[in-house]
Amino acid sequence: MDSENRNISDIENMANSISYFILLGLPSNQEIQMVYFVVFAMTYMLTLIGNAAIVCAVRWDRHLHIPMYILLGNFSLLEICYVTTTVPNMLANFLSETKTITFVACFVQFYFFFSFGCDEGFFLCIMAFDRYLAICRPLHYPTIMTTQLCTGLVAFxxxxxxxxxxxxxxxxxxxxxCGPNIIDHFICDPVPLMALSCSKSQTTKIIYSTFNTVFVVGTFIFILVSYALVILSVLQIPSAAGKSKAFSTCASHLAVVILFFGSVMTMYVLPGSEQPVEFQKVVTLIYSVITPLFNPLIYSLRNKDMKAALKKVLVIIKNPQKT
Structure with a gap:
């Protein structure tokens, strides 16, 4: 009898299984939705232009064909992929009345958005490791950070x-x-997705929470330790100019680390039940839209070599026949 009841329940769940979700996004009237569309469309375009400029600068300027800038170029390309997984769909929803996304598309977005987010964390670790080697082990840096190792780290x-x-x-x-299918967010975030499920699996929640904590805390500690060692080495540099140059390079990396990990920790490491839905949306906007916009500004404004390379990119764009 129990077996029959389970079979009936499974059949009912299959019959009631949903094929799409509704992303509420940022609820407001139509006029405000248009304002949101314009603001985030401009933000998206600036993000693409800024990060693409860094990619082109690293690609075209042979002086930047060193590990630090190769990693930065890949990081900027990753930022382009990262924002493209969510922002275009968010912009379409601002103009849509239904705001629907299919089940498959929702999980595809979930997968690529968080995969690229994890890749950002790994790249920040790799970049911190590169700075540690360059500043703490300058004599051994060329023999350790070889082309083969740099390529392997990029692939990793x-x-x-x-x-x-x-x-x-x-x-x-x-x-x-099996319903409801309304996600009170502008992306397919795993927390509201699990809340919508009719099969409340505590094991899945524990595995997901453990994964977030291990990844975020682990990568953040690795970066902090790397830069702590870097700072100790910089303080031992006798030259004031040398200290200033080392601190300037590290400051750009640390600014990006604080922007990215500060918002991600607030969202996924702290208890989610204590965070209002609107607060979660604001934090998500910071690490998914705002941070990728600021990254090229942070890196280019504090780096003379990058600013010089970006000027060359502008010259090439204006006068392509001279290339």
Missing amino acids: GWSCGLIVLLIPVGLISQLSY
Whole structure:
């Protein structure tokens, strides 16, 4: 009898399983939605232009063909992929009355957005490691940070997030979704997705929370330790000019680290039940839209080599026949 009841329940869940979600986004009247559309469309375009300029500068300027700038170029390309997973859909929803996203598209967005987010964390770790070697082990840097190692680290940074996210995405996608299908967010975030599931799996929540904590705290501690060692080494530099140059380079990296990890920790490491929905949306906007916009500004404004390379890119764009 119990077996029959379970079979009936499974059939009912399959019959009631939803095929799409509704992303509420940033609820407001139509006029405000248009304002949101214009603001975020401009932000998206500036993000693409800024990060693409860094990619082109690293690609075209042979003086930047060193590990630090190769990693920065890949990080900027990653930022372009990162914002493109969510912002275009968010812009479309500002103009849409239904604001729907299919089940498959929702989980595809979830997978790539958080995979690229993980890749950002790994790249920030790699960049911190590169600065540690350059400043703390300057004599051994050329023999350690070889072309082969740099290429391997870049491949690791791009692929690791895409691999490790398969587990949480797979677990959450296998939960039963039989209604309601309204997500009070502008992206397919795993927390509201799990809240909508009719099969409340505590194991999935524990695995997901553990994954977030280990990844965010682990990468953040690695970066802090790396820069603590860097700062200790910089303080021992006798030249004031040398100290200033080292601190200037590290300050750009630390600014990005604080922007990214500060908002991510607030969202995914602190208890989610204590955070109002609107607060979660604001924090998500910071690490998914605002931070990728500021990254090229932070790196270019504090780096003379990058500013010189960006000027060359502008010259090439204005006068392509001279290239």
